[in-house]
Amino acid sequence: xxxxxxxxxxxxxxxxxxxxxxxxxxxxxxxxxxxxxxxxxxxxxxxxxxxxxxxxxxxxxxxxxxxxxxxxxxxxxxxxxxxxxxxxxxxxxxxxxxxxxxxxxxxxxxxxxxxxxxxxxxxxxxxxxxxxxxxxxxxxxxxxxxxxxxxxxxxxxxxxxxxxxxxxxxxxxxxxxxxxxxxxxxxxxxxxxxxxxxx
DNA sequence: CGGCCGATCCACT
DNA sequence: GTGGATCGGCCGA
Numbered sequence: 001x002x003x004x005x006x007x008x009x010x011x012x013x014x015x016x017x018x019x020x021x022x023x024x025x026x027x028x029x030x031x032x033x034x035x036x037x038x039x040x041x042x043x044x045x046x047x048x049x050x051x052x053x054x055x056x057x058x059x060x061x062x063x064x065x066x067x068x069x070x071x072x073x074x075x076x077x078x079x080x081x082x083x084x085x086x087x088x089x090x091x092x093x094x095x096x097x098x099x100x101x102x103x104x105x106x107x108x109x110x111x112x113x114x115x116x117x118x119x120x121x122x123x124x125x126x127x128x129x130x131x132x133x134x135x136x137x138x139x140x141x142x143x144x145x146x147x148x149x150x151x152x153x154x155x156x157x158x159x160x161x162x163x164x165x166x167x168x169x170x171x172x173x174x175x176x177x178x179x180x181x182x183x184x185x186x187x188x189x190x191x192x193x194x195x196x197x198x199x
Numbered sequence: 200c201g202g203c204c205g206a207t208c209c210a211c212t
Numbered sequence: 213g214t215g216g217a218t219c220g221g222c223c224g225a
Binding site (some may be wrong): 042044051052053076077078079080081082084086097099101124128129130131171172173174176177 | 207
């Protein structure tokens with residue numbers, strides 16, 4: 001059920017962002033399994049995307065991780081406070097990535113509550129990219145680890161989102177990206193499942 | 200080196 | 213709806 005590297009080598013990062021809806025994101029740190037159903041993603045489409053850290057082919061110590069082969073975690077510090085978790089896609093040297101913006105908690109909720117310093121699992125436990133990382137225990141020092149390993153991984157549990165339940169919008173917080181700020185690269189799934197095909 | 204600023208969140212009003 | 217927190221990355225001098 002764990003997604004194989006083949007999944008991450010897809011050359012269409014926007015498609016991957018959509019396909020990740022309904023998959024399960026897990027971490028296993030400090031003996032605790034935590035995870036949930038991915039409900040919101042954003043695609044960052046490489047060197048021609050002004051919103052991407054890799055725009056213009058920029059390579060720095062930080063962005064270098066995005067040039068890894070698909071199936072790597074790219075985690076960076078935002079606003080000095082938040083670690084934001086991304087899935088690197090496509091082949092080596094093509095810096096595509098999908099930002100995970102929200103999950104629906106399913107595993108290790110007690111652990112996630114403790115990490116988030118909350119007492120009740122309300123709708124804000126893992127909604128927003130900074131809170132997802134905090135709840136799952138992901139830190140920017142972990143940027144570069146493989147999603148085919150046993151610390152952070154994604155599973156396909158045969159959950160099939162209803163396309164009608166998926167909303168597509170521009171990305172959040174990328175006003176600096178000029179015309180690319182308007183691209184429809186954000187996917188939000190309301191949790192509605194596809195009805196079994198009527199025969 | 201110095202300075203600006205960000206793929207955000209939360210408390211408060 | 214608004215503003216403060218908080219610090220590494222990046223760029224220019």
